[in-house]
Amino acid sequence: MLQQFFIICSGSDTDILKNCSKGEQNKYAGIGATVFFTAFMAFIAASYALYTVFDNLFTAIGFGLVWGLLIFNLDRYIVSTIKKTGNIIDELIQASPRIILAIIIAVVISKPLELKIFEKEINQVLLEQKNEFTLANKEQIAQQYTPTVESLTSDIKALQDEIDTKEAEVNNYYNTYIAEAEGREGTMLLGKGPVYKEKRDKHDAELATLQELKETNKAKIIAAEAQIAQLNADYESAVTTSQPIIDNFDGLMARVNALGELPWLPSFFIFLLFLVIETSPIFAKLLSPKGEYDIKFLENESKLKTWAEQQEHQRKAVLNTDNIINDRVYGDISEEEELYAYKKKIARELMKKQQEAFYKKQTKML
Structure with missing residues (x-):
């Protein structure tokens, strides 16, 4: 049950993965667990950050839950859209925008927890600033x-x-x-x-x-x-x-600024920790060899692509055939004298009615 939940968190195709080996299922369960716990850390960090803003526990938890779900969805999307092609350069190019996004998410997640970890030091800086503000x-x-x-x-x-x-x-x-x-x-x-x-x-x-x-x-x-x-x-x-x-x-802004007054090295290491956590699902998938699931996934994708190409080719063939037939039908009709005489008669009557209408209009004007 837990493994199945983490497999869903990984964003993989459960129908394909169900027919793969246990090792392949465990690999994607591990990737899914990383995605889940990253989102959980984002929930905790956002809840604390919003608590410092609203000073209301339920409001902070509510907004923190929304933020955690957003991070979960982003990470799940990032991992699920990386395709194993066997070419590491192509995979890195494919994953580069997602790595940049993961770095941004890591910054957002780590900052509130840094505020909590260094709370005492931040309070000391804020106290000094308050004293200076009081005197000023x-x-x-x-x-x-x-x-x-x-x-x-x-x-x-x-x-x-x-x-x-x-x-x-x-x-x-x-x-x-x-x-x-x-x-x-x-x-x-x-x-x-x-x-x-x-x-x-x-x-x-x-x-x-x-x-x-x-x-x-x-x-x-x-x-x-x-x-x-x-x-x-x-x-x-x-x-x-x-x-x-x-x-x-x-x-929140005062605490972030106060954090900037402290030595940067501890904060940098905390940021690196969350960067590793956030990018670990991506690099886990990039570094893992092309497995049974990837082969089957690409095979199904290839089948679908081939079927789509066949359908498109068939529609084009039907359209071309229909155009050829229509050209022949209308070409044959255009040579019939009966149709020519009928259309000539209609055109003559139409021109007569136009002349009569023009005459009546000119007469009214005079």
């Missing part, structure tokens, strides 16, 4: 807010410097009128005279200006700080909103 993302978002924040910070500093400058000026007036009262500066007279009063009034006026300036600038500073706080909140919100996109950067 923060810098890009910061470029939208930093100029405004820096401008507001500069305004706050200018407002504070204005207060400090004014405060230093007021303190200087204070020290001046105190020194005047103590007789250390100015008139050098101890006591609160007219000069002292003048300097005291100047200080009090500037102190009032300072208080007004402090209130005004303080309100501006509070407003600027509130705006800075809002910008920082917006920045954090933008970073938080965009971070899930970076965290989900682990799809």
